[in-house]
Amino acid sequence: MATKQVYTDSFFESLNKLTGIPMRKIKDYAKENNPFNILEHPMVVEPNDRQLEKIGKLKEFLASYNVLKMTQENERIKFTSPQDAGKYFTSILGGMKDKERILVAFLDNSNSIIETKIISEGGINMSIVYPRDILKMAIANDCSNILMAHNHPGGSTNPSKEDIDLTQRIVNIFKPLDINVIDHIIIGGYSFSSMAENGILPSKSMDLANYQPITLPEIKEASYAYKRPEDVLSIEEEMEL
Template sequence: MKRNYDKEYASSFIKGLSRLTGISESKLKKYALENNLFNVLEHPRTIDPNKQQLEKIYILNEFISVYRLLKLQEHTSKLSFTSSKVAGDYFTALLGGIKDREKFMAAFLDNGHNIIEVRTFSEGSIAEAVVYPRAILQAALDCDCRAILLAHNHPGGSMSPSIQDRDITQRLISIFTPLQISVLDHIIVAGTTYHSMMEHGTLPQTSSDICYNAIFLDDRKAAEENETDFRVDISNYSKSYLSNCCFPESEDQTDEDEWEL
């Protein structure tokens, strides 16, 4: 199927990309006849590049992410997260181009939700990252913030928060609430789109269990959950957390009354 690109834009893109990566223009043009041309950046292996070309595409992709972020920052002279959309756009610009690893970030905000500092707390492999709540707590206290935004990417493209995603969000909410620091949202970036827990009403409530242990974020778990057999050991989850979860109705309704955790 031939795509309807504006010729001028497509031609500019192909020439520039060819010059930067060494992939021939004819190969890119041929690819564009049957495919979405921009897949070359988002899914570079589809064009079968050599190792050097692949490396260049990754770097270019990362540059474009930073470029978008800077444009956003230059456009809004004062970085203020007034809505989930602003936060989603911000972190999509920052994390959307990263396809080869999970990256966990936090933005620390003042009373007016203006940005104080943005930090990366973990960079893992393609499907997982380790997050240390203690490190986030330390950074939050250091900058005397009043609110926090959490964000990480799912290189696999899954938009659904995994059990671990919900877990770390709840743990951090439980840690920060007594300190009067609000965790406003947890943004999950998947390519050019994002999932906001706040928008979807899935931001967990605070729990009495405060735990500072490292948490492994696992993108694959989200994918598995989206498939069929969803099983999880709930013995480690608190009552308040489980009360916010939706469980499938049991065939035997009388069992419901017997739930004791």
């Protein structure tokens, strides 16, 4: 069971010291909300420009601090859950709005990172992924598992149909080689979603391996949302609604 977090006055004072947001505003907000939400949604405390900048830096610092600590504590980062993977990739891709970057972490059989590579660095319009290159890297690293991640410059964490198709193409290539794609993390702003956690990660090879380059086109925000088969209503169900 989760225990309710107690926030001390010293904590509020610290947040005030680091961000410049008046104590009264922080405390008022924290009466009904998690005060760390202020870092995600600073406008809830109506900050001025200087305070907004400080909030942004503190938020970025906390994300980077976590990964640095994780890296320094463990010589090799090990993933046991989508949260681990999300935190790790958010620290690298979090907040990137200029272009889409696709990363692959090549993992050993205990899901520890052997190597993380940027496999595609596109523009805001599209990215191109070369499956041959990923295959070469996977073989060179003698990996057992693969973890994919990319950012959506638009900020959405919803996987698009193209994201799912890309993952399926990679699964088609690696599954016959006994290399599992264990997750695909989507980063939007400083948030993330996990295809594995959401039950939409392709796990089986559905077609022959196709090594042709894959283009991830620009996706309009409205079309990001992907519906799981069980979420799609039948015509009868829709009629009832």
